[in-house]
Every structure is written in structure tokens, then in C-alpha cells.
Amino acid sequence: MEIVWPASDAYCVWWTWFEFSINTIGLFLMAWISIERHVLVFQPRAMQHKPWKKWIFHFVPIILCLIWTPIFYFVVVVISPHCTNVWDFNLVNCGIPCYFTANFLGQFDFIFNIAVPITIIILANLTLIIRVTYQKTSRNRAINWRRHRKMVLQLWIISSLYMAFWLPLAITQLTQITVMPSFMINELETILFVVYLIPLFLPMVCLSTLPNLIKKIVNTIAKPNLNVIGTITFNRGIGQIAINTIDQ
Numbered sequence: 001m002e003i004v005w006p007a008s009d010a011y012c013v014w015w016t017w018f019e020f021s022i023n024t025i026g027l028f029l030m031a032w033i034s035i036e037r038h039v040l041v042f043q044p045r046a047m048q049h050k051p052w053k054k055w056i057f058h059f060v061p062i063i064l065c066l067i068w069t070p071i072f073y074f075v076v077v078v079i080s081p082h083c084t085n086v087w088d089f090n091l092v093n094c095g096i097p098c099y100f101t102a103n104f105l106g107q108f109d110f111i112f113n114i115a116v117p118i119t120i121i122i123l124a125n126l127t128l129i130i131r132v133t134y135q136k137t138s139r140n141r142a143i144n145w146r147r148h149r150k151m152v153l154q155l156w157i158i159s160s161l162y163m164a165f166w167l168p169l170a171i172t173q174l175t176q177i178t179v180m181p182s183f184m185i186n187e188l189e190t191i192l193f194v195v196y197l198i199p200l201f202l203p204m205v206c207l208s209t210l211p212n213l214i215k216k217i218v219n220t221i222a223k224p225n226l227n228v229i230g231t232i233t234f235n236r237g238i239g240q241i242a243i244n245t246i247d248q
Contacts, residue, residue, distance in 0.1 A: 004089040012087040012094035017077045019093075020069040023195050026202075028065040030162045031117035034124035036061075037155050041132065041148045069113065076105055092193050110173045118170050121159050121181050128152060134144050154209040226227050 007012040036058065077085070083098035092211065099105040133150055157174050175183040186193070207214060 004087075004091055004094050007089040009087055011087070012089075013078055013085065015094060016097055017070075017073050017198060020077065022075045023198065024065060024069040024073075024117075026198060027114070027117045027121075027162060027166060028069065029062065029121040030159055032061050032065055034121050034128070034155065034159060037151065038124065038128055038131070041128065041151060070115070070239055072109075074110070091189050093189055096188065096192075098223075108176055110170075110177060114166065114173065118163065118166050121162060125156055125159050128155070150209075157209055158202070158205055161198060161201060165195055169195060185210070 013042070039057070075081070077097050080098065082102050082105065085098045099109070128150035129152065132148060172184050172191055173189060175184070
């Protein structure tokens with residue numbers, strides 16, 4: 001029984017291009033956010049008064065993150081000038097695109113699109129914690145710890161999600177490239193699928209870093225319905241009716 005539906009080459013090409021692009025866009029954006037958080041914590045006013053700095057150091061990197069991977073995977077998956085994709089409709093992800101077996105393209109994709117962003121995320125978060133801790137304990141270079149503690153914690157929680165799901169793939173491909181080409185080759189399809197779970201968990205992880213928003217949502221959902229009881233008082237002397245309501 002075929003797992004992929006519709007079982008067609010066109011669908012598998014589109015699915016592979018779309019999923020690879022979206023997942024790697026998220027990885028690049030997480031890497032850049034990890035770098036930019038250093039600026040927001042230690043130089044919060046660096047881009048406020050000069051719009052060109054905001055464009056160069058904020059918008060341009062985000063635009064590059066959004067357009068680079070769709071273009072790259074369009075070339076290697078959709079156009080596929082160096083090989084011919086053979087899809088397996090009995091596998092969850094239609095199998096692995098043929099450029100994985102091309103030495104240069106496969107290694108370039110792993111190094112530039114996976115290893116570099118993951119390394120940036122790990123190093124940027126570790127150095128951020130070290131810098132914030134050092135600034136907190138330094139008498140001459142103190143920062144507002146309460147103000148930035150929440151910001152650092154939010155970044156660390158979200159980036160941990162990316163590291164938890166991307167590191168198995170990175171370690172597997174690194175081992176295949178350097179030591180053992182057949183290392184976990186049968187499980188690679190499943191490891192690739194695990195990365196697709198990040199968008200499902202990301203909203204819940206982001207929500208966990210916003211306790212005030214969670215409290216508002218819970219209060220809105222659990223807000224009890226008030227029953228209104230009305231009482232009517234009639235004064236014969238002046239012919240006036242008074243209506244009082246009581247919430248219960």
C-alpha cells in the first residue's frame with residue numbers, strides 16, 4: 001500500500017522542495033535571531049535612530065533567510081541538473097532527493113544550510129548566557145538583569161527546540177560524510193521526518209514563554225457565566241417601578 005498520496009513525481013518534487021525550504025528557513029531565522037538578541041540585550045538603541053542600520057542589520061538578513069533556501073532547493077530538487085530524482089511512494093517523505101548522493105551538493109547543503117546555522121544557534125546562546133552572567137556580576141558593567149532575563153530565557157527555550165530536533169540529523173549526516181557513509185542510512189528518512197515536528201511544537205513552546213498571555217487565555221476560557229436575577233419593586237404611592245439586577 002502506498003503511503004504517499006497522490007503518488008506522483010510532481011507531488012513528491014513539490015513536497016520535498018516546500019518542506020526543505022520551510023524547515024531550513026526556520027533554522028536560518030533562529031540562527032539570526034540568536035545573533036540579533038546580543039544587540040537587543042547589550043546595545044538596545046543601536047538601530048533606533050539610524051534607519052539604514054535597521055535595514056542592514058535587521059531587515060536584509062531576514063530577507064536573505066527567506067529567499068536563500070527556496071532558491072537553493074528549487075535548483076537542486078526541482079530543476080535537479082546533476083541527477084534524476086527517483087521517488088519511493090512507500091516512504092513517508094517520498095524518499096531522499098538524488099542530490100544527497102552528489103558529493104559536492106550534498107556536503108554543501110549539510111555544511112552551509114544545516115551545520116552552520118546549528119553551530120551559530122549553539123554558540124550564540126551559550127555566549128549570550130555567559131555575557132549576561134558576566135555583566136550581572138561585574139560592578140563596572142552592570143545591566144538591568146530583570147529586564148533581560150526574560151528575553152534570554154525565551155530565546156534559550158525556543159532555540160532548544162531547534163537544537164533538539166536538528167542535532168540528530170546533523171550528527172547523522174556528519175558521520176555519513178566523514179566516517180561511515182552507511183551510518184543509519186535506513187533511519188535517515190525517519191530522522192528527516194522528525195524535523196517536520198518543529199512547526200507543531202513551536203506555538204506551544206512560544207506560548208510557554210508568555211505566562212501573562214497564558215493567564216489571560218485561561219481566564220477567558222474558564223470565565224464563569226453570570227446569572228442575572230432581577231427584582232421588581234412597585235411603589236403604590238408614587239406609581240413608580242424600580243428594577244434591580246443581581247449578578248450571581
